[in-house]
Amino acid sequence: MIGLNHYLFVSAALFSLGVMGVLTRKNAVNVLMGIELILNSANINLVAFSRYSVASLDGQIFAVFVIIIAAAEAAVALAIVLSMYRIVKSVNLDQADTLKG
C-alpha cells in the first residue's frame, strides 16, 4: 500500500536532484530545470500532506499557486537567459564572469 512516506521519499529525492542540478550544471537552462525540480518536489509534498495527514484542501490550493508562480518564474528567467544569449552568444554560466563576485 502506498502511503505518505512513499510520496515524501519521492519528493525528497526530487529536491536533492534539483539542488544537485543547480550546483553542478554550467548551462543556464539546465540550472533552470533544476529549479523546476525543486518547486515540483514542494508540490508533491503539499498534495501528499493534504491527502494523507491534513484534513483540508489548503495544500492542494497552495500547489496550484506554486504551479502558477513556477510558470511566471520560468518566463522571466528564460527571457533573461535569452537576452543574455543575444549579447554573449552563449548560455554557459562560465561566460557570465564580467562581474567577479
Place this chain on the structure above:
Amino acid sequence: MNPEILQDLESFVPEIVLTVALLLVVLADISLPKLRTRVTFLVTAVGLLAALCFTVPLFGAGEKALFYNMVALDRMAVFFKGFLILASFLVLLAAPGSKELSSTHLGEFYALLLGVTLGMLLLASSVDMLMLYLSLEMVSLTSYIMVGYLRHDRQSNEASLKYILFGAVSTGSMLYGITLLFGLTGSTKMPAIREALASGGASGGNGMALLVATALILAGFGFKTAAVPFHFWCPDVYTGAPTPVTAFLSVAPKAAGFATLIRFFFSGMSDTTTSASQWSAFSAMNWTSLLILISIITMTLGNIAALRQDNLKRLLA
C-alpha cells in the same frame, strides 16, 4: 459578495490605490504615445503619495486580521508599509534624472516599481504562508526584471541572471521548508502553526523535520535580506543594476524581508520554548541567539569585504 470581505477592503486601501495606479500606468503607457513619459511619472507619483496618505491613518486603527486571516494589520505592518512607500517614492524621484535609465523607456520601469511596492506591502503584512510565498515571489520577480532593465548592457544582464538563479533556488528551498512545516502542523496560518507547535500534538514529535523545515525557510529569508551565508549575489547585482535600482534594492526589499522575518519567528515560533520536552532539540537551538549571531557575522564580514572593494556600488553591498 461576502460582506466580511467588503468590510476588510476598507483597511486595504493603500494596496488598492497602488493596484489602480499600476494599471493606469500600463494603460497610459500604451495609449498616450506622446505624453507617456510625463503621464506615467505623474500617475506613479500620485499613486504612491495617495497610498502613503491612506496608510498613515491606519497607524492608530488597532490590530486586525483581514481576508480570513491572510493579512494582518498591526502597528508593525503599518510602519513598514509607510517606510516602503516612502522608499519607492524617493527612487521614483531619482529615476528620470538617471543617465542609465533615461536612455531607455521609463513607463515600464514605473509599472515595475509600483508592482514591487505592492508586493512588499503584502509581504510586510502577510500572516499566512501562502500569502507570504506569493508576495515574496511578486517582489522577487519584479526586482529580477528591474535589475536586468538595461537590456543591451552586458553587466545588467549578467547581474539579473545571477540574481534570478540564486533567488529562485533560495525561494524554492524556502517553499520546500514551508511544505514540511505545513505537513508537521497542518496549517498555513502562522498563529495556527504556533499553536500546533506549542501543543506538539499535530506532528508526533518530529523535531528533526521541524529543524530542517525552519533552516530551509531561514535560507529564503537570508537571501532576501542578504544575510551572511547567502550574500554572494549582493555585490554583483548592485554593480550591474541601474543606479536607482541599486538604491532601491539595498533598502526596500531588505526592510520587507526583515519585517517578515520578525513576524515569522516571533508570531510563528516564539512559543515553542514553553512546550513539552519532545521539542527540546528545537528549543535548544534558540532562534534569537542564532539570528543575532548571523547579523553580527553579516555586519563584520560586510565591513571587512568593503575595505577591499574599489567600486562604490560594490562597497555599498
